[in-house]
Amino acid sequence: MDKHGFKKILLRHETILFAVLVAEWIFFEVIGRNFGTYDNTCDILRHSCEIGLLALAMTPIILTGGIDLSVASLLGLCAILFGKFWRDAGMPIPLAVACTIGVGALAGGLNATLISWLRLPPLIVTLGTFSLFRGLAEAITRGVDTFTNFPDSFLFLGQDRWLGIPAQAPFFLAAAIFFWLLVHRTTFGRSFRAIGFSPEGARYAGIPVARRVAMVYVLAGIVSAIAAIIYTARLGQAKADAGTGYELFAITAVVLGGTSIFGGVGSIPGTLLGVAAIAVLHSGIAHALLPGEMAGMLTGVLLILALAGSTLPKMISSLRARKAALKIPPQAA
């Protein structure tokens, strides 16, 4: 497939997703109460920040053909450790934040070491750390300890507005720009795709595959730590079960955004649209007073439809190619 046609398909997926998003918005605007207000838009943005951050970090990972199931567990562990650093170790908030991000980088480093140095399958490694990180969070808090009473200056980050937008939105925006630059405007991004298409081929092309792969997992660890801090600030408390199930939403958003789970194809704008589509769905269903379970169900259905939609044209074209290659003469009527 030439570059132009390839770009066209990518564009088309994102255009369709954007159309779905607009349709969702109009639908809920019509049937829901107070859905399209500015306040609610801010609310949607506020609630999608953590999942959005995880999805942004997940995109380069899936681009390289990997996966990280442990991001949400790491979010829980980091939230707990942040509380520990602040309350029990008596650190000032900025120092606690720095230490938490350090822990996130270390935890991401554990994934990275096992995956890139020992060449273990990412699915299994992160399944193990999924259990390990959440288990450590439970063990540290003994399953019951909760950290609350954070200072107002910290809660501002999660609950207040700054210049009329939710205070955590600038961080999300910064992360989005960072990942967009990384994936679409640097050679790193190209190397992620190359690795996703073929790790061996990438190695022969002179790409330091192990280092690049390690990098995306460490980045995911750091971003999970940041998401943990924003999560804690939004809820005003840190518990061992923080962010349970977020990894599934993040993966769903990335795949919905047109990133191939096999690696090599995908984009950050697609991921952002995927996050938005899921967030709008959740908020809209709540505002339309429909049962909340519908949001999860529809997310699943949307995911299958998006996948089927992206493979059907490929299947048809490959069938056509096969027919052309076989040169079946047209049957006489």
Add this chain to the structure above:
Amino acid sequence: MNKYFREFSAAAALGILLLALAIFAPSFFQPQPLLSLATREAPTLVVACGMALVIICRQIDISVGSQFAVCSVCAGLLAAMHWPLALVLATTILIGTTFGAFNGALVAGLGLPSIVVTLATMVTWREGLRWLRQGVWVDLPNGVQWFGLPQMTGQWTLVLVALAILILLALTLKHISIGRFVYAVGSDAEAARLAGIRPRMMTFGVFVFMGALTGLAAMMNTIQSPQVDPNSGTGLELKTIAAVVVGGVAISGGRGTLWGVFTGLLLLACISPALTHLHVEAFWGKAIQGATILLAVVADGVRTRKQRY
């Protein structure tokens, strides 16, 4: 030794754990609690056997937990309507089979990646169940628990059924052609196709079989208690995948035995009761489970890395 390194190392780890228990906490080896433990884990073993087949076929199914929950609740509702138990069993297995066929059709028919398909069905079934049932527990009528048998007999029945399935499947995988086809498709689908196996049919079949086993396991779970928990099966997918991987099945397909899976499951199942007996706080259970999975794969990684250079 080399060929079955993973199986042996899982067995060795299990042996060490049991030895430690024998020395430091002999109270672990009482027949009644052990039987209860075995009964609790019997449905998991059945699901783990199915999961092993799916993973050997180079696919994965993370929707089993949700399928399990839906099947359990359906079984409970049918039993509460005083259907004969044999019919309830058959219907539950049929429901599971349908779920499996749905996954199989999407994966094998449309060629979609199994991890994403089953991720989607996992969320959809679980949320659908919550929506329809609103988290209500199903009360079972008298005579359903343990099939109306005395508890001891019922427990032994479940354990023996699970073991029988394990043995049958292990023999099938090793000695019967359709079992070898699963390995063939898992190690190289294209080579298998050229050898006259239909990879898509095999993949579809493995998912269908997984669904049927999940339905059976759900029934085995339902009759253990007087009520059905609508949240049963949460985390079952991770538990079974962990057991399969610790037991030495390669996630990249084409390699592994059910004996290994059995050892892996025993190891993981013994950890949390062992913690209680060794006076370690139970909160550590999940972390230790994660560490066990990592250790199992790291041991393998270090070994194969040495071989490579």
